[in-house]
Each structure stands twice: as C-alpha cells, then as structure tokens.
Amino acid sequence: MQYLEGRKFVVQGIFLAVALVFAVRLFHIQVLDGSYKLAADKNTLQRIVQTPYRGMIYDRNGQLLVHNTPVYDLLVIPREVKNLDSARFCQLMQMPIEELREGLKAAKIYSRSKATPLVQNLSTPELAAIQDNLVDFPGFSIKARMARAYRTENMAHALGYVGPISPMMLEKPKYAKYTPGDFLGISGLESFYEKELMGRRGIQYRMVNVRGVEKGAFRDGEFDTLSVAGQDLHLSIDAELQKYGEFLMQGKRGSVVAIDPKTGEILAFVSAPAFEPTRLTGKGLGNRYMELLRDESRPLFNRPLAATYPPGSVFKLVNEAIALQEGVVTPETGFACNQRLVRCTHRHEYPANSTIAIKNSCNPYFYQVMLATVRRGRSTNKFKDAALGLAEWRKHVTSFGLAQHLGVDIPGERMGLIPSPNFYDKRYGQNRWGYKTVYSLSIGQGEIGITPLQMANLMAIFANRGWYYAPHFVRRIGNGGPLPQFTQKHYTTVAPQHFESIIPGMLAVVNQRGGTGINANLSDAGIWVAGKTGTVQNPHGDDHATFAAFAPAEDPKIAISVFIENAGFGGSSAAPLAGLMIEKYLRGKVSPWRNRWEQWLPGPAERFVTRH
Template identity: 75%
Template sequence: MQYLEGRKYVVQGIFLVVVLVFLTRLFFMQVMDGTYKLAADKNTLQRLVQIPYRGLIYDRKDHLLVQNEPVYDLMVVPREVKQLDSARFCQLLQIPIEDLRSSLLAAKKYSRNKPSPIVQNLSTPDLAVIQDNLMDFPGFRIQARMARAYRTSNLAHALGYVGSITPALLEKPKYAKYQPGENIGISGLESYYEPILMGRRGVQYKMVNVRGVEKGKFRDGEFDTLSVAGRDLHLSIDAELQAYGEQLLAGRRGSIVAIEPKTGEILAFVSAPHYDPKLLTGKGSGNRYMALLNNPDRPLFDRPLMATYPPGSVFKLVNELVALQLGVVQPGTGFECNQKLVRCTHRHERPSNVSIAIKNSCNPYFYQVMQAAVLRGQANNKYDDTHIGLGQWQKMVKTFGLGEKLGVDMLQEKRGLIPSPEFYDKKFFDKKRNKQHRWSYRNVYSLSIGQGEIGITGVQMANVLATIANRGWYYTPHFVRSVGNSGPLPQFRQKHYTAVDTALFKYIIPGMQMVVDGNGGTGNLASLAELGISVAGKTGTVQNPHGFDHATFAAFAPVNDPKIAIAVFIENSGFGGTSAAPAAGLMIEKYLRGKVAGYRHRWEDWVMYGDFTKKLH
C-alpha cells in the first residue's frame, strides 16, 4: 500500500509539471504572438533603453552653467554581425582597423546579445554618412544620447565631468542598470549627485527587419515605459565671483574658498591652476584628459578639498578659543614675547592681552597659551600630563570641523590631520630597539602656531572662519542650495556647534579687526574700511621645507553681519599679508559691492602679476 501511495504522488507531481509547462508555453505564445509572426517574416524584436534627460546645473542667480546637447554613438550587437566588410567599414568611419577589432573584442567580452559602443560622439555630418550605409552592416545601429555642454569656462573642479562608464564599474551591482557607452558622473558634483541627475531609464520595444530597418512598435507600445528626466541642481556658487577668483589666481598655485556663514553655502571654489570644463567633453576628450593628467602643474588636482597644509598663524585663533574655554587664560591675559621659547617674526608691542597678541601674531604668546591648555597638572610628570592634555585638546579642536571630513557634497574630500597623543606615541617609537621614547610639550609646541604635523584643507579653513563669524556654530559647507525646488539635502540643514561656549567668540574678534584695520596690523592689505566695510581676519605664513613659504589669509565680513567667510592659500608666496590678504580683500569687495573700486585695480595687478618673493614697498 505504501508503494502504491508513493507512486500516486509521483504521478500527480509529473502531471502538475506537465500542466505548468503547457500553461507557460501557452502564455508566452500569446504574449509573444506578434514576435513569432515577425520571425516568419524575418523580423526581430529590438529592446531599446531610453536614456533620460540629465538634470541641468544652475548657479545661485539661476544662470545656466551645464546643459545637454545631442550626440550620436555607433553601437554593435555582436551576435547580429554577419560577414563584416572591415575594410569598407573602417574607410566609412575613418578609423584604423585595429581600433575596430579591439572594440569588437571588448563588445563580445561584455555581451554577444547587448549593444556596445564602437564610435562615440559622432557629429551630425558623420551621422548622415553612416546612416546612408548602415543597412549594409547588420548588427550596427545608431543610438542618440545627450552629452554635457558648458556655458561657463570656470568651476571645473567643482562641477566635475561626465564620461563613459567603465567595464570595471559595470561589473558592480550598484551600476547594474547601466549599459556600455552610457555616461556617468566621474568626479565632482556630477559624481556625488549622480542618482539625482541621471533620472530613470525607459524602455521601448521596436520591430526591425534583418537589415535594421524599423517596422513599427511592438504591440502598439503596451510594454514600453517612459524615461523620467533627472532633477536640476541649483548651486550656491556665485558665477561672477568664481570667475573673478580664477582670474586672480591665474598663473598661481593655490586655492580660494568663500562661504556664506549663515547657511554654509559655498560662494566660490577656486583651485589654481584651473582648466576649462569643455576640455573633458566631446570627441577627443580622452586625449585632452591625458594631457591635463600629465601636466606638471597638476591642473586636475582639486586643491581646496585635497591639498592639506599647515594652517600657520590662522590656527592661533582656534588655540586661543580652546584655552578660553578651559579657563586657563582670560581675554586680558598677557604673556611676554619670550623668544627663547620660539622665534617671533617681527618686533611689536608687548602682547598684554589677546587682541594685541592676535594683531601682531606673537608666536611666544601662543606658545604659552597652548602650553597652559595642555599642561594642566593632571598627572605627576610632564610626559603623562602632556599626553592627557593633548588628547583633550585634540577632541576640542576637532569640533571645529578639523581632522575629519566635513561632509562636503564632493567625494574627493580629504580629512586633514589634528594629531593625537597616539600619533606621537607612534612617531616616537623606536622600532629598531622596540622602545617607546617619551615626549613632552617641547616636542609638539609647533602646533601652537599652526605648524608641525597639523594639516587642514582650504574648505576647512574657510569653515573655521564661518564658525567664528557665527560665534560658534556652522552648517556643513555645500555647493547645492536646492535639488529641484526641495532645498539642500537634509545633512546640510543641521547646525554643528563647537566645544567652545558661543559667548567666548566675541573676545577674539576685536583682535582680528585690528589685524586688518589696526595701525600696523599684519593684514592691512585686506582692509576695506575706506569703502565702509569692516573685515576681521588673520594672516599666516606656512613654513615650506621644499621651497619658498606658502601664504595664507582667512577673514569674514562685515563683522557685525557676516555675509562671506573666506580662506586663501597661495603656494610659495611668502608672507600672507602681502599676497593672500589683498586677494581676499578683493574677493570680499567683489562679492559685497559687485565691483572693485577703480583705485584698487592696482592690487588686482599685484595679485595676478606681482613677484611675491620680493618685499612689497
């Protein structure tokens, strides 16, 4: 009985399988009825992916920066290629036969059944010649798409560029919807906002005969899906200010970053040397990219986000705020300019309070400020005391957005470095003897004046000034003020507070004003007092073991209602007060007034053409 019962279930199972197969074939035949009829007439069904219209990019005044224009790609489906006359084909396209062979090989490797690009970015005249002869080459077809076109010759490092997706990316699940020949954001905003800009693909099914001639839609398009255009980006960049900044640093190496303090919106993002974004689009863009890549001036290098420098004396502002928070100094605290501790760069009045110390950038003063912040008697010996104090100092400094990625809407951002006690433990460990050498404040004091192992980016420095302008808080700097009409992404709407009480920031600002507008201030060349604009800033000269020192200057204005915070780095330019300061002053004036006063054009000439290695008279 058990044997018969078992056979019964086997027979039932076989019956169900046969029924399912029959029903499946019947359903398939009904849905694809048109396809079988086409096959009888030597027609085939072609699935065409519809690439959506990529989102546009505008500046803060809604001037169009990046748009789309139609281009054409010649595609191939390897399985459909029959008896290819390679010589004639190459003559028609004006390409070497070796290029054709390598492209066909790559197409077969990817898929014998899916289209792959053979020649991209065809012009309209090229397209006309090819279309007239395409029927003689089964398996080849034209695919129209939209390519990026630029209405600006600036902002290349922020915008990034679009290029064909690589075979390596196609293998990743994240890019499963892409096909060979499709464009994808490679760098900059194009890459960060790729899912938003790309939109949603559509699909069309068409009937074509064996010669590639369209015979109409399949089943009146009932299986087609429409593509959805990508969303537009509205940037916070001021295109006029950006162009002006690139003009000022033309021929230099360095960066300028300007931020609106109240919102965190990036107003200008200058990386010098720069390049025209048009170079990386259209036919021949690959060769132009390689030329930029091999340029010894490294124009592709994104300095505001990727170059890390010691901040120099600008960092003294952060050290002073940390010491004020810890209660080890007061606004009226004075220290002697004791050059036995560290050398001071020039003679000046006694730093009897924080304002005078900031104005004159007194190195011995800030040596003693950080010493008071780190060595607070928390351990019985100086080594352990330094270790504990430096760890607490580092945590407070990092709340200014330093030593970590800020989270800017660009993928290539570097974190910089605010060294920890563990960093110095590793630095002073003797591997040969397997011995840990002890270290004290004398080994790390260079941090007090923004030198040594510390490193920050241009964006981070501008953000520090925005934080001071806001008296203790900041929004993460960002380029996109609105995705479509929905505003910035959520992470750019969150306030970040430092570990320093907001009430303490007011004590460093008078000294910063004296740097710019005070008699003998180190940043006088950034002064806009004659134009009724108050500027608070700090100069810096960054020691460079590989050549002439780097210059830096950071500021915000107007002091009582800050609308712009700015940081300028100019490599190999010496004292920040004579090169970076006038550049910052010009940028602030340009943004706040919309123009530069005629009598100040000489400073434009100085910034663009002056010899910074010589003393300014």
C-alpha cells in the first residue's frame, strides 16, 4: 500500500513539472518573445525589403565599367485599389487598357496585400504624369531602386546583364529569396557573381493602421536588419585593349581572346559582331533582346566561349609535343614532304627538323608525326593498334584543357570535342577503322573542335612550358583575391623540355623570312612573337582564318588567339590583327606605320594576294 502511495506522489510530481514547463514557456512566448506576436500581427505590419547597393565593376586599371543609377517603378497593392478610373490612368501612363488589366490580374495572383511592380523603369514623362496624380489612385505607389548603367560601349558578352526575375525562376529553390519584381544577373559576370554583387537584403517592419497609414517602426526596430552592399568586382580586362579589339573586328565574325599566361587572367574577350551593353537595360529590354536574337549575324552568340571550330594548323604544335613526350620523334627528326599522304599548301625546303616543319606548316610532316604516335605496334592488329594509340594520344590532348570545361567565371562555356576510339567505333564499328580514318586530326581538322578560349589557353600552356591557370575575368572580389579555383596550377602530361624544343619553330613562323605568320612580326618594336597560323577548312563556305601566339617569347605577358570566320588564310588576316593587339598591350600604342594595318585588315569577303 505504501508502494502505491509513493507512486501516486511521483505521478503527481510529473504532472506538476510538465504544467510548470508549459506555464514558463507560455510566459516566454506571450510576454518575453515578441516574434510570435509579430507573426500574429502581420495584418497590421508592413514588411519592407531594403535592396542593397549592387557592387560595381572595374577594369584592371581601376577604370569604372558598370555602376548603378536610380530608376523608378510603379507598384500596386490590389486590395487597396478602390474605384479605379482605368481610362484616366491609362491616359496618364500612355498604356493600353489590356496591359493594365493583365498587370492587375498578375498582381492579384501573386498577392492581394503585397506591393507588386505594375510598370518598371518609368520614363521621365511617365514618372511626372503619375506622381502628380497619385493621390487619385489609392493602392498605387512609386518605389525607387538602383539599375545598372555603363561607362563602356564594349564587352557586353562578358559583362552580361541584369533583368527581372522570371516566374519560372521563382519556382526553383535556388531563387527562394527573390520575389516578383526583383532584378538579378541574367548572364555573364552579372550572373556568375550574383551572390557577391547582390549583397544581403535588409528588412524593416513598419506598423500600419487599417488604412495602410504608417505608424512607425515595430518595437523600435528590434526585428529590423540592415542591408549589406554587394562587393565590387575588379576585372583583369584591359578596357583599352578590349575597345581596340572590338574596333579591329568591326565588320567581321569571329573572336579575339587574350590571356596573361602567368596568372590566367583574361585581358581581352572580343566576340564579333558585338553590341553595346546598354541595349539590354531599361524599359523595353525584352523587345531589344528579341531584336538581337532575330539578327542573322547572331550578335548575342558568345563566340569565344560557345563557338567550336577545328583548330587547324595551330593544333600541330600539340601533336608535336605529344610525339616528343612519347619518344617517337626528336627535335631533329625529319619526314619528307610526301604529298601523296596529304596535300601541303606551302612551298618550302625539306623539313629536316620540327622547327622547319612548324615554320612552313608542313602537313605531310605532321601526318607522319601523329602516325608514329598512334601506330606503335601495341598489338598485331592494325585496327586495334590504332584504337589503343588514339586512346593514349587523347589522354595527352585532354591534359591541355581540351574536351572539357576550363571553368571560366561566366556561364555558357562549351567543352569542344576530342574524338575517342569509342567515337569512331560508334560511327564505323569496332576494328573497322584505322589511322587513315583519323589522320585529319594530325593537322587539326576532322571531328576535332575547340573554342577560341581554349586556343588562347593553349598558347598560355606553351608560354608556360606545360602548365596553366584556369582562365578568369575577376582578379579581386572586394578587398580579396579571385576565387580559390583560379589559383590552382594545372599541368599537362608533357614535360617542360619538350615545349622548349617547339618554341624555336614558333619563333620562325613569325620572325623568319617565309614564315607563315610573318604579318605578326614585331621585331622592329623589340618584341619577339612566337606563334602559329591556321587555315580552317569550312564545309559550309570559305575557310576560317586563325592565328595563336604569345609574347614576348623570352618573358611571356600575353597569349592570344584570333578566329575570323570565312577570312581565308590565317597569316593574311588573323596574324596581323594579333600583332596589333600584342603591340597595343605591351607598348600601350601601335607603331605609326603599322596603323595602316587597321584599314586593310580583310573582312569575311576579302583576301590578301599573299598566302602567308
């Protein structure tokens, strides 16, 4: 009996303890913690989001490229709209009645009690017209915000643009912090660095009465948070070099990419045809975007990042490096210019070594170099041997950053293509293809495809004798450095001494009489350029011209690739353009006599008489 009496007191004690816990908790909720009252009083509170000041963008020399300017939006709270005179409203705003109805409908679907943008980017006449008559339209208000403005007419493809968030975006968890009417980076650097540029929103809670009249801060701003401005971006782009590159590419289609090989910083990023960044700002952005999208010259297409071309003869340098690494040739190895194997477009002396072959871009020489690399007697079956050899060859090639994303800091990068044995097995069948099927890869043709950015990075690799940093635009975020991934070195599978063996040939291309890249020669200015020309076969029209180089050869500060679509021989059009860009960057100016090149650089339909 005493045992039962003891249990009764224990049970009573448990109930009393639970009751005490609940009482303490209710006291905390109702008296001490105002957050629950805040939630309960939402109908008497106004939650105001403070949009932070978006970070600005500067070039490598501190020149301001992108900043902020105030613009005004017309907002509406549907439940507060009373006795709307639609005809007068539309007359003041110069807008169709159907547009007003659709806007009000969309606002009601989002929220009847929250302010939703009805008209964004009010023009000065629109702002003046509605502001003086706002008292006659309850439920409508004007809100100021900051929009992007530009102090440059260039670099639109890299900078990207800021636009309103779409309904489709709002459905994704990634954009959970955004609301209708918010603006964010849509493309380019504005998109990639959205988090850094945007900053952190602030929240203010204001007491309002049933008429929506503000009565002051809720609990003296206890629950308010301050906005934090976005961080500035300091780019590696040289604004003057970029401007010059876009000038040189006027009337052409193609791209120019320049990189600092020692850091991976992008110095110039030209996509032609180009457009001004201001085309994608302000009211009517959607219409102007569609105009650019329908333009047959495809100005929105980001060629340096997304266009893939066969690299042409520039790729011969990669094949030579791989053959040297594999030990199947030496710098002194010579092959006859046997045009029964493949046509050679250049008349030249016997290719006694790699330097002469590179200088003259001898196709038969590099045909035999790759043949020695791929068919090495790995098996007794020549078809299987070719597949095994191609697989080993491809491992080397991909270490140069090809057939993969380099990881540049703007979206939209394409990988390109380096065909594998499996690629040809699917096309021709296993053990049904050999070296004669793939020999076009030896001269950078066939199924191979790389982007202009990847080609510029190839030149950075040769300048560095075998390594590279991932190309990137941003050298500093705020007061810090670049993102961590842009400080990691990437190494190829080819030893540094083999690159040293190739450089003399690249110097001969530009600096010796008869070299295919003589039009990029800057020796008179004391600059020794190492480069390689390319003429890319194009089944859809005239050949593309390309040239890739780095300079100064003894202490490289710039690596560059130039693609000009349908412009013929690389030595005729791409090489002189690259020479102008290199001199502009290294000396800050172009030699007076070389200024004439600007006028006679050929466009897509023009040709030089010389084939060099």
